[in-house]
Amino acid sequence: MQLNVTGHHVDVTTSLKGYVEKKLDRIVRHSDHVTDVHCILTVEKLRHKAEATVALRGATVYADATEADMYAAIDALADKLDRRVKKHKEKLVDHHAVPAPKNGA
Template structure:
């Protein structure tokens, strides 16, 4: 997986970079077919005072791009909530891929239809 972490109006420190990587490991445990991820950490000066720091991620997986963003007063809290949202979306995408569609009525066996009549 290619991982890009960048900051806008913010320096990405090694501690912040490692925190993001450790949090994204949880997503990779659930779904390992991730092509690449781009994380953007933003310090907003013109937004609401209590939600000044924002985290965004664009995750490219097979068949889909998943985009999630979250804002909070604390950047670490924004990253935590971002990974929670991302994890839910990745699991939902995985369930859709592995879902077993039901057979059409014309392909059902006669034994099942005889029991219904």
């Protein structure tokens, strides 16, 4: 997974980038098809916004979160991305497959 973290009106420190990387590692655990993650951190007055685009094999998942604190916004973003990646993974699984008949019946 390649992670790009950029900031608008905020300096992306090593601790902030490390926090984003730690939180987004959870997404990789759910789907091993994650190729690229682009995260944008924005500060506008008292609003802290974190948004990310996750490139999966065959799809792109986007989420954003706005909170009063940047770390809270990153937490909310990670939760949203986690749910959306899980949902995408469930769509790929064929739930309508007919089970194979048993030989003994």
